[in-house]
Amino acid sequence: MSRCVFYLVRHAPTLWNLERRIQGQWDSELAPAGLAACEILAPQLAGLALSRILASDLGRAKSTAGILNRVLRLPVTLDRRLREQHFGEWTGKYWRDIPAADIAAAEAAGWHFQPHGGESRADVRSRAEHALIDAARANAGRNVLVVTHQGVVKAVVYHLLGRAYLPDEPPAFDRRLIQQVVCQGGVLTLGQLDIDPAAL
Template sequence: MAGRGRRIVLWRHGQTSWNLERRFQGSTDIELTPAGVAQARRAARLLAALRPDAIVSSDLGRARATAAELAALTGLPVESDAALRETYAGVWQGLTHDEIIERHGAEYAAWKRGEPVRRGGGELETEVADRAAPVVLAQADKLPDGGILVVVSHGGTIRTTIGRLLGLESASWEALGGLTNCCWSVLGEGARGWRLLEHNAGTLPEPVLGDDD
């Protein structure tokens, strides 16, 4: 049985062209921009200093490319898992923020109020947590005492996973702000479960660009 003191670093992927265009990516497989690769390399140098024990990543290209930069510095293998993908958002995917407001304004407003909404006919946020959180916990259970797991994923998936692991009601998950590209949040294991130690760490004075902004 794993001991106390484990940490989970939830790291969002680097910048993509759809982030810049404010297009909803969801599960669409969009690659990193050159700037996104540079972000991943910079962040990887910081995260490598933590001496993580394991890396697991979404199987989408933008997450795998981000994870690869940390793997290159640490020598750790990267385990990919489709359960860590971003929220599938149906017809919203590929639309800009303004197009979503124009075409699906009532649905968007209900989501922002914390109501359970299948954005674009896609997944509920609780369904994203249902698939992602168990993977994160299973990987964390493999850690030694005081071990560190790096999870490379997506803004919405990270937020819902944090909410689930902290035991928050799903209607309040929106209270957790979004993550800037290539920034991360840290959960630490305490006597009464997981605690949020850092959120959107590593951020520069840049806006949050993505599905979860």
């Protein structure tokens, strides 16, 4: 049965990322260092025999995909299911302004972490995995670059690792790394990278 291999990367850092401001499904411009990181990453990705770029429809992911595509020159598909978690009333706020007790309570909820008016991590995982499975059907036998968000990549990876997404678990995610996910027969599994990861 044909399989599809996805290479998941987080969008380049934005100005709000540097300010530790919560973006959720809002946007801010890519930081200059983020632009430079894209230019370093693109040649590494060129060796992966990629057939398509699948990206979140939020501006920072589209911009990252666009910069990478100056080298890759691939067709691009946007999917709103790959958007970052909706942070509800926390959107636009600085992390330092969120009461520590609120953050602790949210983190303790694991997959049910859900800022008021937003969505849960479980919701993010569900929509992202459906997006990947649908994309695999349309790209059987191909390699696809997925440009998305930290919350999306982490949700997919943690679910495939069987994590409870609780703060006392040992770290199992590095946002700088490219994550390989394989879809075969509608089932997602973590794969092994065959290139040196680059920082984004």
